[in-house]
Amino acid sequence: MNDNPGVTLFNEHAGSIQVNNTSALHRAEEEEALEDHRRREQELAKEMENAFDDLIDDDQNDDTLNSLNYLSNHSEQSTPPPPLPISNRVLEGVALKNGVGPSHGEGGDGHHVSHWKQMFESKQREFEHVTRLMHDKSKEFERQANELKKRLMLAEGERDRANMTRTQTHDILVESKTKISEQEDMISKLKDKIKSLEETNLKLEADLEHKKTMLQDTLHKYHMVEQSMGMKADRHTDHLLKQAEEKHNAKVTMMQQQIENLRAELDDRVQEVRRWEVRYKELQSMRDALLVEKTETIQRLQDSLEDSQRQCENLMAKTMSVTNFSQDNLRLKTKVNALEQQTQDMQRTINTLTHRLETTNAELELMDSVLCSSDEQGGSPGKDPTCTFAASRKNLIGSTPINPNLNRNTEDRVAKLKQELLLCMNGQKEKREAIKRLESELAAKEQEVQQLKKDESQALVQMNQYKEEAFRVNSKCKLLEAELDKLCKKDQNSSKHGRRSSFDRQEALEDKIFALKQEKVELEEKFDRLEHENQQLQERMRKMVSDSQSLDTVKLELEKQKFLLKDSQNECERLKNLYIEISGSKDTLNRELTTLRSQDSAKEILVLREKVASLERALQLAELKSSELAKLLEKEKIEHEKLLRDLQEKHDSSRESKDVKQSSNSCVRCIDNLTELSKIEIQNLQLQNTCASHLKDINELKNALKEARATISTLHEKLDLKAERDHLIDELKEKAIQFEQFMRSKNTSHSTSSSSGNSSTKDSATSPQPLEKQQRQSRDQSVNTSSEYHEMNEAESRKAAREQEHRIREEMARAFAAEIKVIEEKFKEQFTKFEQNITELKKELHDRINELLLRNKEIEVLKYAIVTEREKMSEILAKKDEDARRLFDKQAEVMKKYKSELENTHRKVQFLEGELQEKRELIQAERESMEKLIKQVTEERKLFKEHENELIEKFKEMETEYNKSLEMITEKYNSVKKTALNYKKYAEDKEQHMMKEYDRIKDGYNAALLKVQNRMKEALESKDRSMKEQISKVESEYQSKLKLLKSST
Incomplete structure (x- = not known):
């Protein structure tokens, strides 16, 4: 913009109040400057809107929104006057904001400069606020990332713990299964012992029944004897001789029949001996044939043994060992x-x-x-503006x-x-x-x-x-x-x-x-x-x-x-x-995580040790119970065996006493x-x-x-x-x-x-090859030596086997001949002994015949003594009755004791069975608890995996969002930086332009003041009206925009 004294001050009276223009060139330059200024303002407005839409709050954006809205409203008016300069427009904006018109005399220029300084300070504050927000958000993102990292590491630690607990529970499960199988074997053994004890009890009961039947038979015989003894003495004495003669005759006949039977048996035995001799000869021939066959089979077996030894060298070595x-x-x-x-x-x-x-x-x-x-060392913070950002990113x-x-x-x-x-x-x-x-x-x-x-x-x-x-x-x-x-x-x-x-x-x-x-x-x-x-x-x-x-x-x-x-x-x-x-x-x-892991692992190790100790105690208690039960069963078995031995000894002693009494009675009576x-x-x-x-x-x-x-x-x-x-x-x-x-x-x-370096890797890759070759060579040598050694052993073993066969045959022949000689000598000695016994028996027969003749004479004398002996016999029978009753009482007591002991054993067996059932129930409960634990572990593992996947997904999402936000912040930071630099340059250019315009307007205004004073009042009145109307419009629009922003937020 060049100096131009002719500038309109008001929009409504542009035609009436004008500054004298000297030439058309100044007007063309002013129009070009105005177009450049408009274009720059539009670019600044667009850049500021794009830069601060996402970062500035509603309360802090009121001034900027008002200023932008006012500029946009002021620039969007239907017919702007072409010769309006920047200074007047700025003054109008300040007057509209503060409610003061442009007619304040010379103090308006200083107010215009202060307004632009305030605008600049507000933009600097906004920029600082944006940087603080950037820094706070970066810290929040860092904190969130640190927390997510910590959570991820904790989750990994929990996963490792879960894996450790899973392996340990699996080992404990295997150990408990083995111990359960061992206890089941012990239970089966105890059951077998109980069955054997029951069988022994049944046998003892059968023996008792047999003994009862024997006692009944003896009592029946005793009653029969009493009945026979109740016969009269006269008849007994008269018929004794007749009975003795009849018995003697019957016995003689019986002896003759037995002699005939024995002769027949002798003939049969002689025939059997002949048959056995024939059979012996046949067996000898068969034995010879079998020996021949055995030699052939031995040769075949030796051949097969040689083949099997060649095939199974390891088995031969084991059998030799x-x-x-x-x-x-x-x-x-x-x-x-x-x-x-x-x-x-x-x-x-x-x-x-x-x-x-x-x-x-x-x-x-x-x-x-x-x-x-x-x-x-890479870059200095003063020269590179992105140093702080890189440090924050590290x-x-x-x-x-x-x-x-x-x-x-x-x-x-x-x-x-x-x-x-x-x-x-x-x-x-x-x-x-x-x-x-x-x-x-x-x-x-x-x-x-x-x-x-x-x-x-x-x-x-x-x-x-x-x-x-x-x-x-x-x-x-x-x-x-x-x-x-x-x-x-x-x-x-x-x-x-x-x-x-x-x-x-x-x-x-x-x-x-x-x-x-x-x-x-x-x-x-x-x-x-x-x-x-x-x-x-x-x-x-x-x-x-x-x-x-x-x-x-x-x-x-x-x-x-x-x-x-x-x-x-x-x-x-x-x-x-x-x-x-x-x-x-x-x-x-790293250090913090290692400390946390060590603490957690120590706690888990302590917990697992306590669990292991409790399980070992439970197992020791179970083993002690099983050992106590086994000891009780062994004690009961020993007691049962002692009782059986005592009963057998008593029974044998009672039998011996009866035999002694019967022998004494037989010695008294010759009949x-x-x-x-x-x-x-x-x-x-x-x-x-x-x-x-x-x-x-x-x-x-x-x-x-x-x-x-x-x-x-x-x-x-x-x-x-x-x-x-x-x-x-x-x-x-x-x-x-x-x-x-x-x-x-x-x-x-x-x-x-x-290891670092290609040469070291090559050397290490090539180094195991000679070692493997040496190992293979040593193995081949050992195999060759072992094969030669086994072949030598096979040849020696064959020779030794053949020599052993010859020795065994010779020793068997010698032993058989020695046994035959010993048997012949024994038979000769027994034959001589039998001849001596026969001669002695003949002598004793002669003596006994003489004794019988004497006893026949004594029988007549004994008839008189029978009467006296009857009385003695009655007394002896009474004593025997008392002894028998005592024996019956003793047997009844023994039976009661035995029954009580049987009942006690049955009770103990029932008690042991109850304990076995309790142990089985405990084992089943432990199995169920282990199954529940396994299910819980699997469910926890699934939940842990799901939680881990969710955390990983969330972490990935947070990473993507964080990267996007960082990119957006960097872009916005760069754009804001560019806009701030442009704004700085624009402010410097604007200050120079404003000083030039101020000088030009001052000269024109001093020249035109005298002409304008008369019309000023009318213009001020009309302008006040128009300004009030425009302020009311701006306020209504501003309130509507505030409502829209509140509703949107």
């Missing part, structure tokens, strides 16, 4: 040492990993410090740095760390799968070991039963021999007619005794064999126990390795968290000798029956021996299974060695990947 306990011990010691070395290696690897972790943390801290120093967690080179380095490093994490996770998955396989195989092997233990316990029980049966057979043989001795002594008192029959009987009995002795010798040999086999089984049991102990040690070491793997997994997870923290946060936040002879004959018949029963028992024993052999064969098969199990254990150990090698190779690969 079964006989050598020292080799097994050495092998187990070497395994233990190897496992200890494995644990030491694992600890070393863990120490190396921790050391590497510390070194990586130190390196990352150094890198962060270097980055911070490079950022601080403080934000998760924000990317401004330097592009640093971005690239950090992204490459994060990518490398992610790759290493993926490799570590894959390795951990493979290790977990291998551990699960090993656990399944160990469980299968444990089940096989338990089955073998059960089978061995059953075999031991059968062996004990066989021992008891052999002892019973020996006792029966001894009793039979004693009875034969008694019969031989009693037969000497018989008559001359019974000599031949007794001789024949003696021969038959001697034959039976000889057969029984042979069977006894065979049974003793079988018993010795069974004892030898029992010793072998016990030795195998010891080996199995040692193997089970070694398995327990292996289990413990596996559990240790599991814990070490868990620790390594925890360390890997900690590394992941550290990598995540390193990529986005600084040292202070009963004849009845005793009849009893002896009946006993002979009973002995024959008992011999038949013994033969049956012997057959049963043979069948039992066959069954024992079958069980022994099954045990051998189980031993073969044990050898296979040992082979599988060796394979498992080889797999464990491979697992260690894999761990070492994994550690070496991890160290090579974490």
Whole structure:
């Protein structure tokens, strides 16, 4: 704008009041200046509206809105006058705001300048307010981001805790299941014991019933004897001789019939002996044929053995090691040492990993410090206006740095760390799968070991039963021999007619005794064999126990390795968290998070330890209860056995007392000798029956021996299974060695990947190749040496087997010949003894005949003594009645005691069953609680995952919003900065223009004042009216706009 004195002051009277224009050039310049001014005002208005729409509040925007509205209303009038200058328009705006007209004289120019200064100060205040809002919002966003980071880290810590609790609950569940299975086994064992006790009780009840029947029979016989004793003495004395003669005649006839029967039996036995001789010859021929066949089969078996030895070298080594306990011990010691070395290696690897972790943390801290120093040295705050913004952006967690080179380095490093994490996770998955396989195989092997233990316990029980049966057979043989001795002594008192029959009987009995002795010798040999086999089984049991102990040690070491793997997994997870923290946060936040994690983990560890202690206490209480129950059952069993022994001893003592009394009565009365002879004959018949029963028992024993052999064969098969199990254990150990090698190779690969420099990675990648080649060469050499060693062992074992076969055959022939000689010598000695006994018996027969003649004479004398003896017999019978009653009373008391003890045992059994049911209910409740816990854990895990996903989504949304807001703020800041600079320049230009205009108007106004004073009053009046109307319009519009803004907010 150029100087122009002709400017209109009022819109209405533009035509009447004008300043004289000297030339048309000044008018053209004024019009161009006005157009430029309008254009600049429109641009400023647009920029200010775009910059401050989103940042300035309603209360603080009133002045700017009023000014903008006034300018827009003033500029949007229908017909603005073309020659209106800027100074008059500004004066009009100030007058409209303050209610003062432009006719204040010379003080209007200063007021115009102060108005523009106030406007400038208000804009500066608005700008400061905008910057404060920017700073506050940036702080709020930083605070929100920090809170979200903390929440995210806390959520990750809770997730790790949940995973730890899940694994620990799984381990506790597995342990509780194993303990429950053990308790169920104990319960089954207790049930079996209870069943055995019930069976023994039933047997005892059956024995009692049998004894009752025996007592009833004895009472019946006693009454019969009393009835027979009630006969008259005269008849008894008259008929005694007749009865004795008749009995004697009947016995003689009976003896003759028995002699004939024995002769017939002798003939039958002779025929049987001939048949047996024929059969013996046939058996010898068959034996020879069998020997030939056995030699052929042995040769075939040797060939098959050679083939099987070639195929199964490991099994032969195991079978050879079964006989050598020292080799097994050495092998187990070497395994233990190897496992200890494995644990030491694992600890070393863990120490190396921790050391590497510390070194990586130190390196990352150094890198962060270097980055911070490079950022601080990169640019000065005075020159670069974006320094404060970059510093505020660095403080934000998760924000990317401004330097592009640093971005690239950090992204490459994060990518490398992610790759290493993926490799570590894959390795951990493979290790977990291998551990699960090993656990399944160990469980299968444990089940096989338990089955073998059960089978061995059953075999031991059968062996004990066989021992008891052999002892019973020996006792029966001894009793039979004693009875034969008694019969031989009693037969000497018989008559001359019974000599031949007794001789024949003696021969038959001697034959039976000889057969029984042979069977006894065979049974003793079988018993010795069974004892030898029992010793072998016990030795195998010891080996199995040692193997089970070694398995327990292996289990413990596996559990240790599991814990070490868990620790390594925890360390890997900690590394992941550290990598995540390193990529986005600084040292202070890392320290705070580590302290928080350590506190939380310590609390969780304390809680878990308390849980573990409570569970261990509960298990100890359950074990103590089970042990107490087992002790009570054993005590009750011992008491029952003692009671049974006492009852048997009492019964035997009562039997012996009865026999003694009967023998005393028989000694007093000579008449009963004849009845005793009849009893002896009946006993002979009973002995024959008992011999038949013994033969049956012997057959049963043979069948039992066959069954024992079958069980022994099954045990051998189980031993073969044990050898296979040992082979599988060796394979498992080889797999464990491979697992260690894999761990070492994994550690070496991890160290090579974490090391800096391409040359070091190449060297580390090429270094394991010669080591693997050396290991393969050493393995090939060991395999070659082991194969040659096994071939030499096979040749030596074949030679040794053949030599052993020849030795065994020679020893068997010698032993058989020695046994035959011993049997012949024994038979000769027995034959001489029998001849001597026969001569002595003949002498005793002569003596007894003489005694009988004397006794016949004494019978007449005894008739007179019978009357006196009757009285004595009545007294003796009364005493016997009293003794019998006492015995009955004692038996009744014993029965009552036994019944009370049975009731007590039944009560105890019921009590134990109740406790078992309670334990089962407790176990079921624990199972239900564990299932509920598992369900709760799964639900909490799902909720935790959902919460985690929600947090991640919210965090992402907040990040996007924050980035958008930052971009918007930066754009607005730049635009506001530009507008402020433009406004500054415009204000400076405007001040210069205003001073020029002020000088020009002052000159024109002084010249025109004299002309205008007369018309001023009229113009002022009209202008006041128009101004009032315009002010009312502006106020109404302003109020309507305020209402609209309030309704919109």
